[in-house]
Amino acid sequence: MRLFNKDRIRLSRAVREAIDSYPEGLCFSSEDGKPILVNTQMNRLISLLTGHTIIETVHLWNELSAISETSSGCKRITMTENEAFDINKLIFRYPDGKIWRFEKSVLQSDGQITIQLKADDITELTSVSRELLKNNQKLAVMNKRQKALLKDIVEINRDKEFLAAKMRIHDEFGRCLVATKKALSDHSIAESMDMLVSGWRSAIQGMSVIPLQQKETSPEEELRKVASMIGCRINMIGEQPKKNPALNLLYAAIREGLTNAVRHAGADELTVELTRGNGFCHAEISSNGSTEATQITEGVGLGSLRKSLEQEGAVMEIKCENGVRMIIDLPEELSN
């Protein structure tokens, strides 16, 4: 029996020595907070934070959670600015510059509950995370620049395409000149007459169709034209958003309203009422078509419109009272 007790004491000492030599902080307690095993590192860390060693763990965790800064120079911090708050994790910077993360977890074994408190030195991890965050922020700036650059390139490409088309016509003109000069010097005008006349006609026709400017018709102009070609008139009341993509989304909604009003309700007049305020454009789209519909099943068109609108923070509602009415609230400042 004595031997057994001696063995138990020896084993207990060995466990304590092993746990004390563990470089991180460790504490196990019963469910009610009574400490079972606490290593030296954990007691040291807790003493620096609270001024006492661990007496019980339930209140201790509440005490730790309430600390923002201690007189001993410890300070509560977060890993990164955007880190989500977790009530079971606390991070403190100690006066020696080390950063420790305390974590509370519940262990279950044979129906018995043990509370584990763990303290890990995350000084290096924090420094790497902050570096990573900085790099990600730099990357985000680069991505933004890249997107801006892409937009410029697309615009430049449009101009290049226009110039290339002009060049092609000028080339044709040049080829005709060379061919005519050759025919004159070869005294073969008569034989080449048909070919030369057709070449010159085509070149002159090409020159005559070069538009003086690239400016195209406005989206509103084109939509009104298209609507009138299918026998529907658009009444636009109120002021439209000034910029894209809000304006584009509004037009997408009007097109959807127009298609449905003509196809399903036989309308020949579509009314778009717009009011603006508080950074939103409120649009109500209705028609003079059949008022029979009592409910609408959203098909591909309306479904895809709803998705595009909601992606930009807009709200769409369909009302079926005396005809179908599409109501949209569209934020005017959208990301481009």
Added chain:
Amino acid sequence: MYNVLIVEDSKLSRTAIEHQLLAERCFNIVTSIESAANADILCMGGNIDLVLMDICTANDESGLKAAGRIKSHYPEIKLVMMTSMPEHSFIQKARESSCDSFWYKEHSSMDIAEVCRRTMLGESIWPPNSPQLSIGAAKSSDFTERELEVIRELVGGHTYSEIAQTLKVSENTVKFHIKSIMQKTGFKNTLQLVADVVEKKFIMPKY
């Protein structure tokens, strides 16, 4: 006489195409518009036999998407897709939208009037490939399908982790593909790659 709708946002190209078709005398141009978004509305009118559709149209509206809508509602309308952009995926996307023919404005040996005439007679005219381009030191055909997907995501301004999520692969796999792309092209960074790819219109993510 076939009734034609032309969807083309460049006034210069539009006018040239109108002239070529009118010279054929078998085409009647119902109207020409600039935005593909309005094309399916016009098809509702019931008097269109052929739509000549540019891929990149006004307000960045995609002719490919409009073609899909037209073909799903009006499969009897013939549709010729046209573009001056050598974007590598356009031919495949046009086939997926059930277009009848495809015409490269600058790289085709056949003129547009002939393509339209033969399409109306039931033929399907398709170029075998998109035009070959040089991207850095690589040819456009040197890239694998996966590499093209990665480049497309880079052009969209996405980060490596976003690309990994979209393509359902690990970030290391994305880095592996990017390393391979850089080796093939000889570019030093992805910005150079993206600038070259977009400048040459090899990838146009909006369409």
